[in-house]
Amino acid sequence: MNSPVVQQEIYLTEARLSSPPAESLIKYYDLPVLEHEKRHFHEFNLVDLAHTVMLAEQGIISRNVARTILKGLVELRDSDPQTFPTDPLKGSFLLQVESYLSARMGEDIAGQMHTGRSRIDQGTTVRRLYERNRLLDVLQQLNNFRDALVAQAERHSRAIMPGYTHMQQAQPWVFGHYLLSVSARLNDDFARLVEVYARVNLNPLGAVGLAGTSWPLDRDRTTELLGFGGVLENSKLGREGYYSAELAAALSILMATLNDLSTDLHLWSATEFGFVESGDAYCGTSSIFPQKKNPAGLEAIKKAAGGSVTWLAAALATFRAEGTGDQTMRDLPFIDESLETTEGMLILFTGIIETLIVHEDRMREALNGSWCTASNLADVIVRNTGLSFRKVHHIVARLVRICLSEEIAPTNITLADLNRAAQQTVGQDVEIDETSLREALDPEVFVRTRVSTGSVSPGEVDRMLETARTQLSTDRKWLLSERARLREAGAKLDAAVDSVMAG
Structure with missing residues (x-):
């Protein structure tokens, strides 16, 4: 690796601005942005590697320069993100990496990595990579949750209970049938998120700032190396973030499904119902009432679902000035938290469902004297x-x-x-x-004599159980296939980096 060139570092803003950033701007804008971007350390590194490989393959930068840059990027890839040094005066994470490399190989070499790209298309590529990968984690947990739900539905496929409309007993019902209704909604949630995934997983790298570039970039190559499903073609759209609004909406709808189930289970776990009971591991107690066993897990899910209602509105409100080209309007930092919250609540709810105690005798008892037939x-x-x-x-x-x-x-x-x-x-x-x-x-006769498709009859419940298992199996295969495709893209990137570094 070349010896670093000893020179005073010039911050990006110094060439254009006559004064350093105000302390309040650093505190309330630069530092929060930098902390948010540091969460995407791995994705920044992948984009830098792929872009540098492509520049070398296209002859835009020399192989010798590319090898030096790639050695620094590989060293960075293998380091601990928590130890990466940052200075808010240097600017965004892109510039932090440039400064890191410049200190090792000189700015004349490190600065060539930014040829043919902008902080705009690099940043949006990083965000799409991160959100794509986190969305796959959400889909994985969603499948785990669906599996737990279908298993409980099978165990209680003959558990007769009152069914409610307007919170009044309406008709005899079956608990397994109820759980399958939630499973069907989750099927839609999975399909909706997969559709969003296809639009998230498009490559904006090479759109540059707005109008493209005169450099002969190979956007298909970076798409291949980063595992994107296609190129985001129009260069103006390289900076837009409306796909995040769609992602926020899909996550919010999924959280609404979780809210409905948790609300029902919360109600049915009340003493007056006593139909279900959360396992002790997902409950809390009272500091004053010795007898209480509070369903803390269900309450946590309902609380998180309440906040999720605002996700889409917040996204659209943020994008209200998108047409002006405002840089700060492109990014939605809270999307990271939305993905994290949704995944966390799915993990929590899976445990609750797996350990749920169902009192079938109490459900049947509630039908005594009922007029729901x-x-x-x-x-x-x-x-x-x-x-x-x-x-x-x-x-x-x-x-x-x-x-x-x-x-x-x-x-x-x-x-x-x-x-x-x-x-x-x-x-x-x-x-x-x-x-x-x-x-x-007779409630028992009622259930046995339902003949319409999707009803509570034993035959229909069994058929819908099989449908739910088949759909879940199909969705698991899709997820496994997509993860395998991304691993293949990662292997191609590693091989391309090795090829350039080997000369």
Whole structure:
């Protein structure tokens, strides 16, 4: 490696600005930006390696210069990011790396690495790489969560419970069927994030500042070496960040799915319900109430989901001035936190679901004395009598009203009670036998007799379980394939670096 050229370092801003940055600008702008960029240390290094290899292959810089730069970048790659020295007066992380290399090989060599690129396209390439990789981590955890959910659905595929609308008992339900409804939403969340991934995983490197460059860059080569799915073609779009808004929206929708499930489980774990119970490892206790076991994990997920509601709005608000070309409008630092939060909540929720205690006996017990089979009684009467559903709805509604006022349980209803309601509403008796009346109000019979696609019947629940497993298997294969493709791209980059360094 060449001996460093001893000279006083000139900061980038000194050539154009007549005064150093204000302390407040350093504290509230330069330092936060630098700290954020340091999180992308690995991605900055990958972009520098790929760009330098391409410059050498295209003959834009000499092989000797490229070898020297690459040796410094490989040394940096193998170092501890926490020990990398930074000085906010030097500017962004790109300039920090240039300063690091200049101290080792001289600015005349290190400065050539920046040929044919801008801080704009380099920065957006780094961010897309980071967000792409973190999004794959989110998708991995999402699959783990779906797996835990489907396993619980299978274990409780026959667990009958009350189903609710308006927080009132509506019809008999099955807990496994409920969990599969959440799994179906998560299928959509996975598909949505994969669609976003395709737009995140485009290469802006080579778009330069705005209008492209006169240097003969090979953008397809850096796309290959960095594992991007394609080139972000229009040079003006190299700096835009609207893909981040779409990513924020998809993550927010996923968090909404987690919120709905955690809210239901939180409610059903209340003493008054007692349907489910979080494992002790995911609960807390009270400092004053000795008897309490608080579902702290579920509460943490609901709290995180509350903040996620603002992610898309914050992104669009940040981009409101995008058309002016404002540099500060391109980056969304909170996207990193959004990805981290979503992944963390998926990890937490997976543990909660895997250890969830389900009280099937309590669920069945809640159906005792329930009128949630009333809609089925109406269907049976329509089928047996030919009366319109609306007329029969009136009859059954009056029957419920009579029985509630006279404290008659559903299991004790007689044909006389039914006909009393019929006479009061439609002025005629209902022709139905006692057996049909009893079975119509039986929750077990209700579940067995559902025939529509997607219903709570055992056969449909089993079919949807198989569908969920098949979809999860397909999505796992996609993720494995994509990670393998990126590893292959990484191997190509290593081989290209070795080739240039070997001369």
